[in-house]
Amino acid sequence: MIVAKKYLIACLLCFGSYLSYSQPSTDSTLQQATLESCIQYALQHQPVIKQSELDQLIAERTIRSALSSWLPQISGNYSLQRYLKLPVSLFPNFSNPTSPERVPVTVGVANLSNIQFSLSQNLFNRDVLLASRTADTYRDQARQNLINNKIDVTVNVSKAFYDLILTQKQVDILDGDIVRLERSLQDATNQYKSGLVDRTDYKRAAIALNNSRAQRKQAQEQIGGKAQLLKQLMGYPPNGDLKVTYDTLQLANEVYIDTTQLIKPESRIEFQLLRTQQALLKANVLYNRWAYLPSVSASANYNFVFQNSEFAQLYSRNFPNSLIGLTIALPIFQGGRRVQESRIAELQLQRSQWDLTNLSNTVTTEYRQAMANYKGNLATYRALQENLDLANDVYRVIQLQYRSGVRAYLDVIIAQNDLRTTQLTYFNALYQVLVSKLDVQRALGTVPN
Template sequence: MRVLFILCSFWLFSSKSYSVHAQTTASDTLSAYATLEECIQYALAHQVDIRQAQLDEQITDRTIKSRLADWYPQVGFNFNIQHYLQLPVVLFPDLNNPSGPRREIRTGVTNSSTGAFTLNQTIFNRDVLLANRTAQDVLKQAVQNTTNTKINVTVDVSKAFYDLLLTRQQQDILNAQIERLARNLKDAVNQFKSGIVDKTDYQRATIALNNATAQLKQAQEQAIAREAVLKNQMGYPVERPLTITYDSTRLELDAQLDTTQIVNYQNRIEYQRLQTRRNLLRAEIDYARWSFLPTVSFFVNYNLLYQNQEFAQLYGRTFPNSLFGLTIALPLFQGGKRLQNIKIAELQFERSDWDMTGLRNDINTEFTQALAQYKGDWINYLTLRENVSLAREVYDVIQLQYKSGVKTYLDVVIAQTDLRTAEFNYTNALYQVISSKLDVERALGSIDY
């Protein structure tokens, strides 16, 4: 049986260790091209605020166990050793002359030592009872704080991810523009050499190409800064590279939102936290009322007393004694303090009703504002998406007309600028509508981390 127990314990420990190692390995690594889901999961495992919140949970759990430990018997041991330089004096009456002066008699022994074992068992104590009543709600409150942190981290990581993705897409737009401008410059040079146009056309093409190259450099620097922001939100090491990826088709689908949803206060973690706090405040009322009840405890003491006139023979003989008893402590009058504490607890609970009302109003306002922002951003996004198609079509037509000698190069530059502006505005609008959608989902309490 002992061998079987050892083998089972080893197997359980090995399985647990492997599971923890596997989870750690999975959360510590990202794909070569990290998706949004991977970035969020990495952040949930490494972000500083979440790790601190999880440690707060463990601290709360340990604190609860520490408070509840007072229900168990409290066993202690005290030891002392002492040597009298002068023995104490006791005045005893003279038995031969009771009415005469008392006689001075020194009592005790020069050397003594005591080993005292004590056991104390709490029967009723309002502090311990409060800890027992509120243990689940206190731990629940810590878990809800972690949940709130996870929701905030999910939203922050998502916005930082989309912000970096927007910058990457702007780089793609600028790269495509540079390719077009390079072709335009080549066409302008060839037409100049053929005597069709003057040199201002290819000079303008050169200026436009230089400007686009400078803008690309700016976008690259912005991408570095926004990548640093994303790494910070994720808790990702600064020295490690981070490459993100996202399906552009899915990106447009993710921007869509059902605007017919209504607010359910129970879905908001802030509302849940306030309900938990109300439970704790209700327990505080009971705690204040329990102050009229006595504190009751049972105790057992066992003392080993050693005493001798000679120090070398101090522990040669012991004189044990033991006792047990019941302690009841009840304050009779405290100047009305207990009544005032009860009233304070009741008023704090009543105040939490207004906290609930204020939170509901704040949630409604937050949702209304976020939904209005999303609807406006969505309309703007649809308009700008159509503008991209129109601008690209106009550019293609004018480019052909320029090659045919119908349009001037200035018209090509204007069409090129309009196309780049339309594409930039479109990507900005797409990011804005996704950001607004996240705000609406947070207001609805539907963020899925």
């Protein structure tokens, strides 16, 4: 009985661990995927953002590593030597100083050990000085790269989100159109059986219904692919469930933007990145000019020297020594390399100024194109708002007239097609104006991140 209980407990533990492993964490998926939640999820899980955050940490560690050269550098060294045969040196014959003869003499002891402690301090070094002056600039560059990637992710996720909900809305519109066509087909069939109309009416209804079903099937198939694209841009689990939620009225209220804003290239993150790069190039010019200056460092050494003919007694006698020193290294002639490298650095700095000029022109062009597209799409959207109300009213009236026998069924089909087309073009116009608004915000450098 005890063995059976132990076996049952072990099975429950294994099954529980399997469940806890197989069930994904609720933090990795979204319960309701609104646009804001999708963007926030992407900013926390997108691989590009994670890489940029790691790049920031790498940059910080790199800066600290470079700045560590300003601190004293302390090292230790230990050596142990045993001469298998002692060295021999030639000395003058002290018994006969006038003789040119040299007498071989064995020098040293068989066992030697050395323990050395060294300390060095950079007083002036252009590499360390460059690291010190550009530390904050490198931090800014890593931070700006992260911001730039966040802006890209925000814009891409927003556009993919709008594209997905547009397709979902198309499916909803076609669902409503299918319901209306099914009702019209039933009415046309009943009137044909009653002898009020000929067979062409219900055949036209059947053709229109089949076409609408085919369009819905096509739109429904596109939803899966567009949802997968949105997941990829968000860094979302590929097999995770993503239920997109949105409010059409809220989207309609978000189409407007202040069109009187003036373009400021310096507000663009790309411009700020170029400015940072230019600051690094200026520092590089100074770095190459410092090549004419000497490198200065101070040092101190303390040595414990142990010597003895008997290995067992090696560390019984110590002959320490110490020293301090100052080293000045001055490059005198390097074949003109320093002149050429200084000139290259100056030319690179001049080139970066043209990059800024080109970016300013590009930003101005992007803004004007984006604003023109936005205004055109907004005008189309406003016109289609009115058309949508008119198409609904026309379809309702013609449907009533057809049931009363005043209108032909062809008029009903035309009204249905006009209503469906107007609804589809209206929401497509809403999508276009939202996307063009994003382009304007990006051109202005006002995309939230």
